[in-house]
Amino acid sequence: MLQHTLERSARTARDAGGLGSLFWRQSIRTRILVIALVPSLLTAGVLTMLLLQQTLAAAEDNARADLLSAARHMAAASQYALISGDAGLLQRTAEQERVQQNLLFTCIQNAEGSARHCAGTADLRSMPAVPAAGAIAEIPGAWMAAHPILMPRTHGNSDMSAIAPAAPALIIGYAIAATSTEPLQTTQRRALLTAASLIIISALLTAFLAWRLSTRLTRRIQHVSQAVDRIAGGNLQIRVEADPSTELGVLEDGINRMAESLQAHEDELQVRIIHATSDLAAKKEEAERANTAKSRFFASASHDLRQPLHALGLFGEALKQRVNSSELKTLAAQISSSISSLETLLNALLDVSRLDAGTIEVRKRHFPASQLFDHIRQQFEGPAAAKGLKLSVRPTSWILHTDPVLLERILINLVSNALRYTPDGRVVVAGRKRGSSLLIQVWDTGIGIPESALENIFEEFVQLNNPERDREKGLGLGLAIVSRTASLLGLRIGVRSRVGHGSVFELEVPLGSTQHISQAEAPALAVAASLQQRLAVVVDDEASILRAMESLFKTWGVGIVAGHSAEDALAQLGEIGAAPDFLITDYSLADNVDGIEVARRFRAAYGADLPVLILTGDTAPDTMQRIGDAGYKIMHKPVRPARLRAALAHLLDKDAHGPGWQDSSFGPVSG
Template identity: 40%
Template sequence: MREEEAEDNPCPADPAGLRRVFDTIGVATALLDRQGRIADLNAAMLRAIGCRPDLLIGQPMAGAFVWGGREDAADRFAQAVAGAGRGTVQELTLTGDGTWFDITLTPLPAESGGEPAGIVMTAADAGRRMAAEAQLRGQEERLRAARDEVVRAGQAKVRFLAAASHDLRQPAQSLTLFGAVLAERLSDHPQLPLVQTMNRAVEAMRGLLDALLDVARLDSGIVSPDMAPFAVTDMLERLEADYGPRATAKGLKLRVRPLKAQVRSDAALLERLLRHLLDNAVRYTASGGVLLGCRRRGMMLCIEVADTGVGIPTDKLDEIFEEFVQLGNAERDRSRGLGLGLAVVRRLSHLLGLPVRVRSRPGRGTCFTVEVPLHASWNPNGTERAMPSLDRPGALALIIDDEELILQSLRLVLEQWGWDVLAAASGEEALRQLDGAERLPDVIIADYRLRYGRTGVDAIRDIHAFAGDIIPAILLTGDTSPDRIREARRSGFTVLHKPVTLSELSSHLEEARGRAAAE
């Protein structure tokens, strides 16, 4: 190699050149023998140790660092040296005179193989890394605390909604039933219009309460869909029984076009969605009628709610799903709701994964379509059992509720319909009454939440055990707790959510007695 080339060579082979390279390395580096004694070290290591090299060569590295008062640091370092001397890379973090170092001990292979010829030690300043890690830990702790606070707030919201739903629905249920009984008893009385006005106010309050609680429950994330196959005909019959009289009272005609089909969804939530659509259709239709119909499209069932109402301008079709939007209620008539029904529909459709489409012509009407997947094993040629006629007065109903007002109002309604009634505040009291009764009830109506931690499910099952037979049963609940709702549904009994209308109650009583008559 020519002399000028040697001068330009960045990696000289002479010892002096290698020394310069060694000292130029920014990471503190030292060469140790297998016992951990210092054979050589670079300038960065000298700065880290803070001592002259002539005082360090041949000395144990374990004694060269000032370990910051950590009594076990020298021992840990010595153990790491021993491990490196046996051929294993060692990594540890130690503090030297207040500065933290990430130390790596790497065995230096011998030319002839066998045990290492020595150890290469590097000591990198760990301060920045440790500061970043401490900052990250602080952020994680703050995020964890914030998350825990959100969880606690969510749990508190769930408890509040469950309590508010139950406690608010109880008086609303009593008002609904007492008002209906009073209206029937005053059918020819001059004060009947006053009672009817009161009942309309109660019905408006019921709708507002349901809508507000639905929005709150759905936004809180406490509602989880319980997907299962079910026949749509039962659901459509309930909707027809409930909304038919409402439509007739407004001079409208409700037409229902069912289709014998099984779909897969959450039956209760889908019915809730359709109820909000029917509420809107009846509320905003002044003349003509409302259609609730089904048609099959491939493996989807399209459930349509169409009306001959005022219609919706094309540029407003997206707005109607927002909260408190009422296109035809500029005067804010509270009897026409708060404008939350379609906001609930939007939330339910997202929760269930069911698309909801709308088409409308101003002045001609509106049609909402909900697409629900058909159950894979559904047989379109199958048959369903018909509902028998149920006009049999004098049947016996057993009511169980720990709220005296609910017991009184239910008793009045059922007796007015021609039922004989047994009323009890608990399952135990019901059993005592049945023990002396001449016959078993034809149907049981029980509140879900009873006193002392008992439920209506417990009471009904105890009565079934006493009777040695399965008696049709209806659970009434004002609860919105997902766990309680799931438990109530798993019982296999009909579940109605308070406040229940007379048409709903009548429809489900007939359905329950129909099942009993068919068995």
């Protein structure tokens, strides 16, 4: 029982709360109208009902009193006629009373009711019994009252009459009067109509006054709201016309003061922003200058190192092909190995510069992932076994759609890093389908990466566990190149690691289709065109490089015209009367001449289809961008003789290369 009572109370409170919530969700104008109308309507209704009740009661009482008075008057007037039995006089009295009192009908009858004298529309058959004196009987559409007609008293002369009690009056008849209730009903209807009119007029007047009041109030509130919206939109100059003498005026004045305060704070903030922006611009400019200086330093240092390294590599290759002694061959091989290590370190810097410059061309095609995985297995099985590690490359049959060369370089760097930082255990390369991509993962059981370092490992020159900066552990550029290359290919790369348990690097590669695999695909530098009996023209302002190129080309059976400048080489060609098969020129020459200008002069002399290869040790991004925009092929010093020979064969095979080809392959970069 108690629980039922509580539930009912809760429902009542919830319903009341629902109505209250509905009320407060309305607009201010609606709430003001409701607050004004409801009490006024209730008050007007109650007062009108009370007044109406009193009016109707008074009208009914008056009608009853008039009817009883008419019956008494007619009883007094018909007393003599009834005693004398004058029927005519009784009839005239009844008619006269009916007309004078505006009654519905009148009747005078004797005590026995055997003789009646009526006037008006009386239906004697339906007339009820004569009501008692002072009482009113209701008949259809009318009220009826009766008053007894009494025999007059006689006063005797005996002495006993003075002390004897009075005898009851003798009733000799009744005077009956009836009046219609229609006038009273008409009065009631008029009273109701008047009451309704008063209520309506009161409601309209109240609504009008409430509307005027709410309009003035809401108009000011709307102005305040609009001002707040403009202030929120940033227009802090807006102000509201305030009347501090009213409560709303206090609010308006507060909003104005708030806007003034915000304006002051904004002005102060603008000043701070200007100063901060100026400081930031200065620091940005300083950082850009430092970055430009760094790039110039790397480019200059790289160029200065590449020139002799390039010549050294060419001399080393020529030496290997000319010596016959096993001891000298071993020495030449050691020289070539040292040159190769130094070239790898320099190429790491070159790769970063080329990626930052955006000069690497992405060539997407459809190819089997198994081919890529086989290359990884063949390249790293030996190094893994030499370190006592197990390399597991799990087979896959999926087709990929991306640049196979750049993707292979990413995996080469990841696997190389995994082998370097795994003292024992194994390295696993695997791929599994995820949606419309293949998730390629490189797992290792190495030393792992601290969680605090995961966000920094893709930055330049970041190395873990190499505080002494041992060159054998790399430069810290490998993962930076991986990140940039993945971004260039539009691939997402991720890493998860636990210290002491190992790491996993993964990237999602879009899946391709077997229908789009070209059967004629071949490695980009595997063109087997012969260079023998060709005439090459080489332009370089370094005498050592010209001598090295002459020695190398002679071992290849290639004729060569070597000049320190375009004028020198053109003059030599003019003397022998021969046209070159291809041009190799350095980019940076003496007297501020560049390789692009040399190439244009030779093509002007020997045709626009003359194959041109520009060699440079300059790794500045703008230099690479300029050569690429000019449409010439580019290779960076130092160039390994085998790659140079393959590139020239590719360049001379007009069906094997397209416009815009450049040396876009990366080598694996340490750490």
